Amino acid sequence: MDPVTVRDPALDVFEEHRSVLTGVAYRMLGRVADAEDVVQDAWLRWSRADREEVRDARGFLVRVTTRLAIDRLRQVQSRRETYVGQWLPEPLATDFGATVPDTAERAVLAESVSLGVLVVLESLSPLERAVFVLREAFAFPYQEIAAVLDRSEAAVRQLAGRARRHVDEGRPRFPVDxxxxxxxxxxxxxxxxxxxxxxxxxxxxxxxxxxxxxxxxxxxxxxxxxxxxxxxxxxxxxxxxxxxxxxxxxxxxxxxxxxxxxxxxxxxxxxxxxxxxxxxxxxxxxxxxxxxxxxxxx
Structure with a gap:
């Protein structure tokens, strides 16, 4: 008889949310390899966690991924100070059509990952960038973002407003066709x-x-x-x-x-x-x- 393959329930849950985790990490870091490293670290944290104590798997995973991405961003920002020439994000092949049928949602995701916006995000602090990504790209409520960042909701709203004004000033001014x-x-x-x-x-x-x-x-x-x-x-x-x-x-x-x-x-x-x-x-x-x-x- 062929051996029976037993699926790991923890892996099933993680894979269900992988696309969101990768999306958050890439928008935070601008590099696919860095994003994949962060998501892999998030999986290790998830695999070792006491999952019976986790009420909201998605919230737990986004919180872990965002915090890891903030730590990684602080590391890579110091390296970019010695980068030769201008720094641009790594090109990311995108096709939201199959997974995001809603046209409005697809437009929001495409805008949040556009080069123009990612370049502007480089000038934000890691916390501002995290708030902007979670709020503008993935529509997380302020209360959830506050829990992710261990900040008060009022502080998160202030960070979001500052980040949004900065991005609006720097992003392309005309709609993209x-x-x-x-x-x-x-x-x-x-x-x-x-x-x-x-x-x-x-x-x-x-x-x-x-x-x-x-x-x-x-x-x-x-x-x-x-x-x-x-x-x-x-x-x-x-x-x-x-x-x-x-x-x-x-x-x-x-x-x-x-x-x-x-x-x-x-x-x-x-x-x-x-x-x-x-x-x-x-x-x-x-x-x-x-x-x-x-x-x-x-």
Missing amino acids: AAEQRALTEKFLAAATGGSLEDLLALLAPDVRLVGDSGGKSKAPLRVLQSADKVGRFLFAVSRTGVAEPEFRFLELNGRPALLVLSAGRPDSVLSIELSGDGRIAAVYIQRNPDKLAGLAP
Whole structure:
């Protein structure tokens, strides 16, 4: 007879909530590997816990994961002070369609994981970031967040208000239409690879920003480039001296259409854009740190 496989009830409960735990950890940390490490540590805590004393498994797991993520964030923030060049979150392949059928909920999740928002979150304190993620992305009540962070509800509301104001000031100001962003990215690719400099400049807002992340391991601007002329000339030059025989693929990354550039079948860079109110490109993000692109290998 074949041996009978016995499922671990503790693992079943943990897997039921894994997607939420991973979502919280990634939004807190901006790195898939860091998020996975935190979730693994949360599993170890759960497997060793006296689960008969736990009334709310989801609340327990979110509390443990959030506190672990705060500790990890404080560690990585010190490392980022010596990071070479600009720091961008690791691209995250997203597909909320199957698991989140509600359009409004999907839009909230996509916005909370977008590059524009994650970049702004980098300037928040760990506690502010935790409150914002739990409240804005996952709609946790203030009372539950207070229990997670071991703070008073009044203190949590104050943190939430401060974080929300800061994010609102820094996040993209215009609603995102995925089809429009995909179409503009395609025009951008055509202008950069086969058009003229004038074609490319016509797509850029006057105050467009370009942020590149290489971690010192690939070629990318170490500082933010700003203005249509600087960004356009840089991209036009790179498109003609960069990747040999590149392959381009469109993916949904961080809730938005993005362009993956492959070289010899390996990820070379990821490019994503933000739109301005007049339909031009307000920001360009280029991720070239190979450590952050490994998860996108075909």
